[in-house]
Amino acid sequence: MELQNNYVVDTAQTFSWILYTIGLMGIFKKCNVRRVWAFIPFAREYHLGLCANRESDARTYARFSVIGYVIYFINVFVDEKSNAYFLVLIVYIAFEIAAMVYLVRITIGLCEVFGRKKSWAALWFFFEWVTALIFGYNKKFVPQRTVVRIKDGVVVSGARADAVDDGLTVNINSRTIIDLFKKKYLLKDIHLSIPKGHMVLLLGGSGAGKTTFLNAVTGYEKADANILLDNHDIYGEYEKLKYDIGFVPQQDLMRSNDTVYLTLHDAASLRLPSSVSYRAKKKRVNEVLEEFGLGAIRNSLVEKLSGGQRKRLSIAMEFISDPSLFILDEPDSGLDGVVARGLFEKLRSIADSGKIVVVITHTPDRVIDLFDDVVVLAKDSSRCGRLAYYGSIEDSYKFFGKNSMEEILLSINQKEEGGEGLADVYIERYAQLISKEKEVG
Numbered sequence: 001m002e003l004q005n006n007y008v009v010d011t012a013q014t015f016s017w018i019l020y021t022i023g024l025m026g027i028f029k030k031c032n033v034r035r036v037w038a039f040i041p042f043a044r045e046y047h048l049g050l051c052a053n054r055e056s057d058a059r060t061y062a063r064f065s066v067i068g069y070v071i072y073f074i075n076v077f078v079d080e081k082s083n084a085y086f087l088v089l090i091v092y093i094a095f096e097i098a099a100m101v102y103l104v105r106i107t108i109g110l111c112e113v114f115g116r117k118k119s120w121a122a123l124w125f126f127f128e129w130v131t132a133l134i135f136g137y138n139k140k141f142v143p144q145r146t147v148v149r150i151k152d153g154v155v156v157s158g159a160r161a162d163a164v165d166d167g168l169t170v171n172i173n174s175r176t177i178i179d180l181f182k183k184k185y186l187l188k189d190i191h192l193s194i195p196k197g198h199m200v201l202l203l204g205g206s207g208a209g210k211t212t213f214l215n216a217v218t219g220y221e222k223a224d225a226n227i228l229l230d231n232h233d234i235y236g237e238y239e240k241l242k243y244d245i246g247f248v249p250q251q252d253l254m255r256s257n258d259t260v261y262l263t264l265h266d267a268a269s270l271r272l273p274s275s276v277s278y279r280a281k282k283k284r285v286n287e288v289l290e291e292f293g294l295g296a297i298r299n300s301l302v303e304k305l306s307g308g309q310r311k312r313l314s315i316a317m318e319f320i321s322d323p324s325l326f327i328l329d330e331p332d333s334g335l336d337g338v339v340a341r342g343l344f345e346k347l348r349s350i351a352d353s354g355k356i357v358v359v360i361t362h363t364p365d366r367v368i369d370l371f372d373d374v375v376v377l378a379k380d381s382s383r384c385g386r387l388a389y390y391g392s393i394e395d396s397y398k399f400f401g402k403n404s405m406e407e408i409l410l411s412i413n414q415k416e417e418g419g420e421g422l423a424d425v426y427i428e429r430y431a432q433l434i435s436k437e438k439e440v441g
């Protein structure tokens with residue numbers, strides 16, 4: 001009977017160890033810690049401490065528990081009836097209690113990082129594996145900061161962007177590919193939130209990862225990321241949200257022998273739900289024609305349009321479904337200064353109507369007064385696309401100590417591209433800046 005009871009206890013203990021390990025793996029993934037640490041005693045609690053932003057508590061905890069176990073092990077060889085046995089036992093219990101106090105501190109830190117009440121720490125104490133599974137796998141449990149790791153000499157901020165109710169929240173941990181059996185990072189550690197009504201410039205040299213970033217944001221090529229639009233998960237609710245994102249590619253996708261009206265009409269059929277009536281679709285097409293100044297040329301063939309008119313039509317096609325996020329890849333390519341300015345003024349008015357507009361352009365300085373913010377992407381020393389800056393245009397000049405976007409671009413471009421090769425410097429400076437802001441916040 002006793003043997004059977006022991007068996008039940010052992011099995012229950014093994015199960016709870018396995019479930020706790022699985023829970024820790026989920027937490028480590030969320031916090032940018034290697035999941036393998038979840039299997040290693042002591043080291044796993046230390047890494048849990050890193051997730052909890054309590055590194056020194058974690059170190060003390062690990063030391064006390066190791067000493068405690070060593071003492072326990074020594075006691076196995078001591079005669080149970082001797083005074084020495086009781087003395088060593090008391091020392092062991094003292095270390096265990098001290099370790100426990102630090103473990104409680106770590107779990108309180110974890111509650112803070114995950115934005116939960118401290119009472120959750122009590123749950124950790126009594127129902128360890130259940131709580132670990134909740135923190136690790138419940139999507140509502142999101143850490144407000146992830147663990148800073150130093151790789152390839154360039155600091156990772158790990159500072160998650162807070163979700164904005166009205167706007168776009170981007171938390172990209174990484175975007176990787178397998179190249180010759182080796183994992184290659186295309187993007188890493190990009191965290192930002194863009195409120196509605198903002199027009200944002202996406203700046204970066206050739207190969208910095210602008211297109212990869214936009215593909216990750218729109219869900220076209222998924223990354224290890226959490227992307228929220230008005231607090232809805234773009235990856236999780238892609239089918240529902242895909243028409244809420246308008247993407248205008250550099251190359252216009254339209255048939256040259258269709259009329260402007262037909263082109264928009266086809267776009268309406270594709271982009272509006274089938275529940276929208278024919279009359280309502282027609283009405284929407286006419287509204288958009290007027291909105292983009294295309295009414296007078298509604299019967300012209302696409303091939304006869306000027307560069308500026310084609311681009312307006314291209315944008316109008318995306319505008320049909322009234323998306324709240326508008327992304328444009330070099331909309332001004334090939335357009336002269338006056339026409340380009342007119343186009344950007346239109347984009348500004350779209351942003352002013354409560355949308356988010358994100359634009360890549362290689363000639364930003366001529367229209368920079370129309371933008372609110374800039375996202376600067378740069379290739380770090382391991383050739384991975386990193387965030388070198390995100391913030392207002394005014395503050396970006398101060399941050400880089402430059403007077404124009406062209407100068408900023410030159411400072412982060414590599415020397416062989418004719419730049420100053422300072423990408424790593426600014427990536428680190430920005431990572432430290434936002435980590436500090438997060439701590440103060």
Ligand SMILES: Nc1ncnc2c1ncn2[C@@H]1O[C@H](COP(=O)(O)OP(=O)(O)OP(=O)(O)O)[C@@H](O)[C@H]1O
Nearest residue numbers: 177179186204205206207208209210211212213385
């Ligand atoms: N699917 C992929 N497989 C392999 N490498 C890729 C893939 N997608 C992007 N890359 C690489 O990632 C890097 C960034 O590419 P990306 O097209 O995002 O840069 P970009 O900033 O848009 O450049 P440009 O301004 O020149 O268009 C490049 O080195 C590119 O070769």
